[in-house]
Amino acid sequence: MDLTEHPVHESELFKGGFLHARRDRVRLPDGSLTEREYILHPGAVMIIPLLERAGGTLEVVLERQYRYPVQRTLIEFPAGKLDPGESALACAQRELREETGYVARQWARAGVLHPVVSYSTEVIEIWFARHLVSGKRALDAGEFLEVFSATPAQLQAWCRGGEVTDAKTLVGALWLQNVLGGAWPLTWQDVPAT
Structure with missing residues (x-):
């Protein structure tokens, strides 16, 4: 049919x-x-930044941001919309640097998600970033957010408990769980910082 x-x-x-x-x-x-x-919608990216701590502990970089339409501060992975003519990887690199101050030495494209198919053309590309180097943030005018890190187990607990309700971050947590568990392998590439 x-x-x-x-x-x-x-x-x-x-x-x-x-x-x-x-x-x-x-x-x-x-x-x-x-x-x-x-x-x-012009399209967007979401980044799952993997932060390796001393002693081999892995954390993910997250943000708290007030979202006016829902009148709440939400926990989210870093993300942002594509600029005209910008590649998804370039956008991911830019958004990670601007919002968190981190630059990643390695990147892997995971997949795509359609967050609201009933009323939007928005497509979000999911990227993983690792071997992070800390730097200075460059937030957009009018952009206010808090950057923090958490273990994957903490993130999963927040998703299960309803503290994380952002659709893209819930999908990112699913990807993270499957990547770390070995079910969904990634192809990493060295990418020079822009």
Whole structure:
């Protein structure tokens, strides 16, 4: 069965500096017509930074950030949207450096996620970073966040207990668990700092 919905008429509802909203009239697989409202998004990256501590202890770098739409401070992995013409890896390197101050010597692309398929075109590429070197942050104007680290076990407990509710971070925790457990291997590459 072909489940494709075909656009009949496309219209713009709103175009801002970050989001672009549309309402399209579409033909459904049974031939009937309906409307679909959705947000166009430029795409984003999320980084799972692995921090090796003295004695071999592994931690992940996380952030606390107030998210206005949900009126809460959330625990999240570092992430950010793609700039026009920017590759996902370049974006991951930039966001990690700007938000946390860390630069990674090795990177591995894990996969992609679609966080809100019912109303957005957003795609987030998942990247792992390791061999971190600490440096100075360069937050965007109006960006306020706290950087901290936790063990993978702490992160899993926060996910299980409901302290972590951000969808991309929950998916990142799943990836982390499977990578560390050996079920989902990564291909690491040395990447010069930008």
